[in-house]
Amino acid sequence: MDIDKKILVGMLDNMLRIRAFEQKAKELFAGGKIPGFVHLYAGEEAVASGVCANLNDKDFITSTHRGHGHLIAKGGQLNEMMAELFGKSGGYCKGKGGSMHIASVDLGILGANGIVGAGQPIATGAAFATKYLNTDAIAVCFFGDGASNRGTFHESLNLASAWKLPVVFVCENNLYGISNRQTDAMNIVDISDRAKSYGIPGVTVDGNDVLAVYEAAKEAVARARKGDGPSLIECKTWRHHGHFEGDSSVYKKKDEQTSWMSKDPIPRYEKKLLELGVLNATELAALRDKVDADLASAIDFADRSPYPNVSEVLTDVLA
Template identity: 50%
Template sequence: MKISKDVKIDLYTRMVRQRIFEDETTVNFASGEMPGFLHLSQGEDAVPAGVCANLSNEDAIYTTHRGHGCIIAKGAEIKPMMAELFGRIDGCCKGRAGSMHFADVKTGCMGSNGIVGEGMRIALGTAFAQKYNKTNNITVVFFGEGATGTGAFHESFNMAATLKLPLVFVCNINLYAQMTPKSVHIAVEDVAVRAAGYGAPGVTIDGNDVEKVYEEFAKAAKHARAGKGPYLLECKTYRHHGHFEGDPCNYRPEGELEEWMKKDPIVLYEKKLKKEAVLTDKEMQAIKDTARKEVIDAVAFARASAMPEVEELYKDILA
């Protein structure tokens, strides 16, 4: 597949926006301005970028407690996202959701989920509706390897395969489920092999290579849009931060983070883009500066937004 210059710049921009959003978030969280927990996905940035560059607003995504990157890559506005993290009324969920339960329906971000694996069951409903209404749209559910041991994963995959739903399962292997290494709780080297148990394709790729993710996800999306049912894309990557902000990471072997930092997807892609004369250092810096300004403006927007009134608790409730 020949990837155009515009797409390459788009992939780079999607990664940079995620990274800079989380850089700023870390600082504000540490200063105590943001309530709740924070799980960052820095280091995994190539996966949302490569996947979401293949999607439109009418395609749906579901993500996890570690979902900021996916939502930014899918195109949600930064200001309401930041206000949500600050728990303010101008947040994309009016300050009720916080980091772990973000949603932005107009860009197809149908929900994050703090319950490991449960996004998959909800994604089945969207995928079913897309098929039933003959839309040609697809649903993508992101999750970590920890979720592949849940009943939700197997039940959802089985149902998606049986009903031939347009649902792509994207598994980010970041080597740990909380503090538990993958080797301790998963019996197979590549979880992609599990798709065969449901008669679906399963593919394992380098999740730090954004163009690889883009190309391989394009195949998965084509499969799902053609009515052939689910697809499992396993992306091997690493999270630079701890499981949550404040995690001392004392379970990581010495030198592991340093080895993975050499494979930082943004740094790798910058080298490639420069070598191919797609972008100069100055142009890449300009993309970063734009992203940083956007995030700094979003922090000011969030700080200026009011806290929700108590009555807000009783609105938007369906019974």
């Protein structure tokens, strides 16, 4: 395989970090430590990790309500991430954003977003800016199958194509928008088919196979950087938990859940790396231990961080 070992291990590290973060977020939310809503990304880690392995610090991403994974894969640190979920001043947005509004312009993270489909025009705008300013940065837009039915999707792909903007649209098709099955909301199987309408490349990949995601993103990112315009990548995947924490997922079919759980992207990729000899069992255990230790520190950091001062209630808030 023609992928650098550092990249291969880095992708697994990110996937483990995201999974562990989400597992703790689940427990902490249930324990009342995290206010507001939490939408977990567990099960979809291969998408963010495979895509972001092709990006650098200058590149931009836009994220969604299910954004923790995108942010961690783009370089978000667990301390500041967890503090933001806790609503504490040590968080990326000083505790005023919470789970659905984490942003870090320094890291090129233009925000998680509570409005479905809102990231598409933002990523298109960021790509326009990089082209206008003549930098070689690109933008990646993560969004769901549900978001691909919004007008913002069609307007953004149209304009990005017409102006050949350096943006990669990554659709995370987890087959549901809340309790709404994809088959009840659209009359196509592959969302990547929509790329044809805009004269851009569109591919569908197994979103639970990080290497497949990595390869598809590599091509789309190279195309964007060369000035050849946007692409659409559809990653078929599955969220392990409810739409939000507290949703019991009664609408999901049992056999569907069982079959997708057997395609969990993490054990699949670990097995592959062990088989290829990229890692051995001791190195894998060390990687997992480091993630657990970093996460324990992040929870401690978030716990010790103070709530924002009331005198700052209007600071950094735009109206």
